[in-house]
Amino acid sequence: MDQLAVPAADVAQARTDILAWFDRHGRHDLPWQHPATPYRVWVSEVMLQQTQVATVVPYFLRFLARFPDPVALADAPQEEVLALWAGLGYYARARNLHRAAQEIRDRHGGELPADLAALEALPGIGRSTAGAIHSLGQGRRAAILDGNVKRVLARWHAVEGWPGRSAVARHLWALSERYTPAQRCADYNQAMMDLGATVCTRRAPRCPQCPLQARCRARASGQPESWPSPKPKRDRPLRQTRMLILQQGNQVLLQKRPPTGIWGGLWSLPEADMDKTPERHAEAIGLKVDTTAHWPRLRHAFTHFELDIHPVHLKVSGAGQQVMESDTLWESIHETGTRAVAAPVARLLQQLREHTP
Incomplete structure (x- = not known):
């Protein structure tokens, strides 16, 4: 059966189960959730790329204390931005964050745009980050596909192939769009990220605690860690x-x-x-x-x-x-x-x- 041809009733039930799990077990006290403004969501999403939540939290708090809004960030010298980023690594993220803040100040009146395409046009904001800002920070429906969500969807539907390949990524995006609801979209997206981070982990996933266990093809195989396929190994010079x-x-x-x-x-x-x-x-x-x-x-x-x-x-x-x-x-x-x-x-x-x- 086509993995995207999931009956509407099954889609609705999966959403219900995921949201019920989130209400009981999801993460509700992350610092960027209170308040979940577009700016705070954006900064947190960029910091969380390639970095664990526990590492990000103190950096986020210091960053927001110094740069409470896009204009404050845009007006700061890049060196000061990099100094507060030092230790997080992947410094292009900080440079892009600073450049995007300047575009937000100069072209969008100091506020993150509410249009998905306009968000994606900003430096360092890809499709998934734009979707997170749009849903978690602006209360609008948008699908996301960060590393945690990729893993959940790849196991749930036993999607073959490394998610970094364009064909596999398109398949996962289609699944994400299929399941993302119009109602409680922010909670659903946060739930999917939380599932990947706390239950459907890269190693030793806690399948008995997962709301998708009965419908997960990877679990049914007995080898859930076999999905998603790893990145092909290449010797690093x-x-x-x-x-x-x-x-x-x-x-x-x-x-x-x-x-x-x-x-x-x-x-x-x-x-x-x-x-x-x-x-x-x-x-x-x-x-x-x-x-x-x-x-x-x-x-x-x-x-x-x-x-x-x-x-x-x-x-x-x-x-x-x-x-x-x-x-x-x-x-x-x-x-x-x-x-x-x-x-x-x-x-x-x-x-x-x-x-x-």
Whole structure:
């Protein structure tokens, strides 16, 4: 039988069961639910991409305390936005959030648009995020398909294939549209996300607690974890870089990365070619090297590659006139914790602080 040709009565019963489960077991006290404004829903949805709720909550509270509305976010310098995002990773999310806030300020009167297409046109807002804003924040019917919902639907209907493939994604979207109700749409969408997060988990799903257990094809197979199909494995290339911890007295040299690309817009440590000695790099920018210490290698995983960082701590002296450009600065070692830096750089700076009186 066509998986989309589900009888209307079965669709209605599934919705009823899901909503009844949500009323008793769903999450009702998440900070972005009180109040569930379009802005608060938007920020939470962006933060929750690739990130667990427990990690997001403190970031969300700090972010909203500083940027309570789109205009406050739009008016802030990007560096301050990135500083409050530091540690969440996937920094393109923060840059897009900031750019979208500026478009909302300049083109939409400071309010998120109520039109789905207009929402999707904003930087960093895809179809599912737009649907979440539209339903959870604006009280209108819209389907969603985040990672949790994909997993629930893929198991419920035993949808074959990796959801990242366009044909599989289209199938899951069609299912999501089929089941999303006109009434209580926000509760239904939250219920589906909660089911995926707390019951239909990636590993060891708690099928006996699921309101869909009697109709779930994956459970009937006896191997619910077989759905959805995993992403095809690809070897991630390994790259190398040398980071220089240039210390002069109680200051360390920081360098701002380009606005786009890996760690775009964040402060970092200067990098040197692996085939060039650290001392030569320091001397090239007008610094005299007094001592050199090679710290243990640090490996950092990105989505598409892994990076081996080879930190070198150099105590230097001299004016270093050539480094005083707009994208570099000497920062007090004990104040580097306030800068927007990537996680591995933060670890190196923390190590430096611990060893600097």
